[in-house]
Amino acid sequence: MLGLAIAISGAALAVILSGIGSAHGIGTAGQAAAGVISEDPEKFGKTLLLQALPGTQGIYGLLTAILVMTKVGLLGSVIMIDINVGWQIFFACTPIAFTGFFSGIFQGKVCASGCYLLAKRPDQVGKGVIYAAMVETYAVFGLLTSLLILNGINVG
Secondary structure (H helix, E strand, O other): OHHHHHHHHHHHHHHHHHHHHHHHHHHHHHHHHHHHHHHOHHHHHHHHHHHHHHHHHHHHHHHHHHHHHHHOOOOOOOOOOOHHHHHHHHHHHHHHHHHHHHHHHHHHHHHHHHHHHHHHOHHHHHHHHHHHHHHHHHHHHHHHHHHHHHHOOOOO
């Protein structure tokens, strides 16, 4: 039973930390976006794109948690796992937990700068999106690492 609790804690950590990063990033970008559209409401769609980008980290954490829940049978028949497997699953969740947390925050800052770019040079908004996508790369690396590690863990 303890192994299962540890595994579920890892899934929760993945959702919580990557969700906090996403919420912070979306908030930061949203503040900048609101300032831009206060001057030019026509830019709402483009600022919305920049604000939404940091939200993907939370999705990656949720995806990881769903895979953990599937692996241990929480979405069907629960599998009792030993403590060692529980710790393996817990630590498999940490790459996306931490990369999601930090990249969400930093991507929000880059997206806020993209909003400022949009305010002054609307024709250059694509460059702001590219800058934000560069930060996203590290969340994708964290997700991929977590998924590969989880895939290699034998629970039964």
